[in-house]
Amino acid sequence: MAVRRVFLVGPMGAGKTTIGKFLAQGLGLGFADTDAEVERRTGADIPWIFDVEGEEGFRDREAQVVQEMTTWEDTVLATGGGVVVREANRQFLAERGFVVYLHATLEEQVRRTRKTSNRPLLHGNDPEGTLRDLMAVRDPLYREIADHVIDTDDSSPKTVAQRLLKELRDA
Numbered sequence: 001m002a003v004r005r006v007f008l009v010g011p012m013g014a015g016k017t018t019i020g021k022f023l024a025q026g027l028g029l030g031f032a033d034t035d036a037e038v039e040r041r042t043g044a045d046i047p048w049i050f051d052v053e054g055e056e057g058f059r060d061r062e063a064q065v066v067q068e069m070t071t072w073e074d075t076v077l078a079t080g081g082g083v084v085v086r087e088a089n090r091q092f093l094a095e096r097g098f099v100v101y102l103h104a105t106l107e108e109q110v111r112r113t114r115k116t117s118n119r120p121l122l123h124g125n126d127p128e129g130t131l132r133d134l135m136a137v138r139d140p141l142y143r144e145i146a147d148h149v150i151d152t153d154d155s156s157p158k159t160v161a162q163r164l165l166k167e168l169r170d171a
């Protein structure tokens, strides 16, 4: 297996965390998640960080962990949905590993993110509009750094991971 560092990018609800765990298992690599690492280091959850430090405070913390975690060997790294907004993050991801863009349609993003309330950017009264606006800005940025794009709409997380496994083995 040539690829020892896989970075998963994509919008909230694309399945980066869920699919990433299956993928890591299948590849025999470790799994890590920038959101979880930010929370671990801060000792607080993401809604708390946004409340107290604002989005920029969160982005600063995220940038620090991206800089470090993109050097970790033998790891599938799930990123936060907004990781691509900072150019330095995009550069680290693009240069240091194999980037997979997990794509999901707006409808699926809405459906999947409705279940939980841990995404502060969706706490307003129009989460669908927010997701649409974010995708308009971020979809080109995900594509800019992606080595591979995979659609997640019609497959379970396990099946997406299996499809990816096959494609990465050939990469």
Ligand SMILES: Nc1ncnc2c1ncn2[C@@H]1O[C@H](COP(=O)(O)OP(=O)(O)OP(=O)(O)O)[C@@H](O)[C@H]1O
Pocket (backbone or CB within 6 Å): 010, 011, 012, 013, 014, 015, 016, 017, 018, 019, 035, 078, 079, 080, 081, 082, 112, 113, 115, 119, 152, 153, 155, 156, 157, 160
């Ligand atoms: N392919 C899929 N089919 C059905 N449900 C899915 C799929 N992928 C993920 N989900 C579900 O959608 C929800 C969000 O998934 P997950 O937390 O993995 O997304 P994420 O990309 O990590 O989002 P975030 O950017 O907020 O961290 C979870 O409940 C998960 O089980």
Ligand SMILES: O=C(O)C1=C[C@@H](O)[C@@H](O)[C@H](O)C1
Pocket (backbone or CB within 6 Å): 011, 012, 035, 046, 079, 080, 081, 082, 083, 118, 119, 120, 121
């Ligand atoms: O899309 C985003 O900007 C975010 C996605 C989540 O993964 C978290 O990183 C946070 O809620 C922000």
Ligand SMILES: [Mg+2]
Pocket (backbone or CB within 6 Å): 016, 017, 018, 033, 035, 078, 079, 080
């Ligand atoms: Mg996640």
